[in-house]
Amino acid sequence: MHAARWSDHDHYFGPFTFAFGDHYRTIAVCLRSSDDEDRDATFRISIGRFSFLSVVPKWLIKPERKRVQAHYWSAETIERMGRDWYWEITPREYGFSISEGHLSIAFGRMTLDSSTEQRWGCFLPWTQWRHVRHSLYGMNGEHFWTEPKGSKWDAYRAAKQECPRAVFAFEDFDGEKLTAATMIEEREWKFGEGWFKWLCLFRRRKISRSLNIEFSGETGPEKGSWKGGTTGTSIEMRPGELHEDAFRRYCDEQHRSKYRKYSVKFLSRVSEVTPV
Incomplete structure (x- = not known):
């Protein structure tokens, strides 16, 4: 055998x-x-x-x-x-x-x-994290909006339209000049679900702050193809970072498409900071 x-x-x-x-x-x-x-x-x-x-x-x-x-x-x-x-x-x-x-x-x-x-x-409810908060933040990291309990998608979409964003100019891997609009989001989870919500008293909550990035056009080696390039992404923010620091770090890092790695180049911060 x-x-x-x-x-x-x-x-x-x-x-x-x-x-x-x-x-x-x-x-x-x-x-x-x-x-x-x-x-x-x-x-x-x-x-x-x-x-x-x-x-x-x-x-x-x-x-x-x-x-x-x-x-x-x-x-x-x-x-x-x-x-x-x-x-x-x-x-x-x-x-x-x-x-x-x-x-x-x-x-x-x-x-x-x-x-x-x-x-x-x-x-198993005693192993799960429950989402308790979704917030948006302004240009200097100040609180802008927190999603009310029981709200629908429309509430987030309206707040997203009003939230101030920073706009940056950058150069894609092929030399094309594009812009990126960034917004700060934060999500919070507590441990335990249902009858086991009390377990959050014994575990530290999880908080994730991210930079939401929306590009003015397709980016990456697959743009223009049937698959299409990247039109938006998000990255985890580090303590103390704001829009420009986080976006500069994104530009300095290598990114991966389906077939190859590539990078983009930071150019400048656009003077206007306007809601999208």
Whole structure:
């Protein structure tokens, strides 16, 4: 009995596999059957970045087999096969996994179709962050607007139109002169949802301040193509930064398009600072 492959970092010991992942972290216990490609049936335990797999006898857990009438087969194919039907084989899985606060429980067939797959899941409320505030800030970092509770998208759109912005001239990677209008946004999250909101008393809130950037035209190597260039983006702001410092840093950094890296050049700050 050989071992089952799990990742690019597998180590095999007879029918057992030990795998180490660089990024993906989970807690899982799963028993999975073979499939239509006759892969091995496996039992897996995952803890953090480590996974342990063992090949198990296929009779221990069998896939679902359903006889399907082959209406689309030609007469020649039916005569060659000696039948007008085929087996539809769907793997089964039993167990659970927890990843990034999401609990998933498998209790049967795995079809990759939510309407037929036998799987249930939910986010665990004691692992989640809830969004509590969205604010806009002015030219010197002064508070301009905070989204009222229960407000709709129209309220944000109206505030966004009125919020003062800085406008900068810059040169795209190909020498084209464009402008960028910037706006400061800030979002806040507290820990715990539902009955577990009280957990925020024991964890520091998360606050993210970002510079929203809207360009006067498409930027980047893909502009003018079917995919289109970048017309807007946002970057995390560092403590003490305002519009110009953050945008200069954006221009100094390298950016990545689908096919290559590129950079843009800061030119000047446009004298007018007007709402968009």
